[in-house]
Amino acid sequence: MTDDTARAAELLKGHRASIDRLDAILVYTLGERFKHTQAVGLLKAQHDLPPSDPAREETQIARLEDLATQADLDPEFAKKFLNFIIAEVIQHHKKHQA
Numbered sequence: 001m002t003d004d005t006a007r008a009a010e011l012l013k014g015h016r017a018s019i020d021r022l023d024a025i026l027v028y029t030l031g032e033r034f035k036h037t038q039a040v041g042l043l044k045a046q047h048d049l050p051p052s053d054p055a056r057e058e059t060q061i062a063r064l065e066d067l068a069t070q071a072d073l074d075p076e077f078a079k080k081f082l083n084f085i086i087a088e089v090i091q092h093h094k095k096h097q098a
Helices: 002-048 052-068 075-097
Strands: none
Touching: 002 075, 052 075
């Protein structure tokens, strides 16, 4: 193994360790987020409110797109990601309604 290859392998190892830490942060952050959305779903069910709030969803998508741009992340990807999460949350809310 050349010195250059060894340096590259060490850099790769460092990047992968960072990715692993960030993946854990994402999972725990999503877990915390879903705890709050579950509480919202229960409140909505208890007060006979609709499981979705299109105006809030639209505002949140625009907010996330702006944050994505600031973070140098593709805003379209951020929008798809939030839409996926919103769809999952709405399904949870509908379960509470039932």
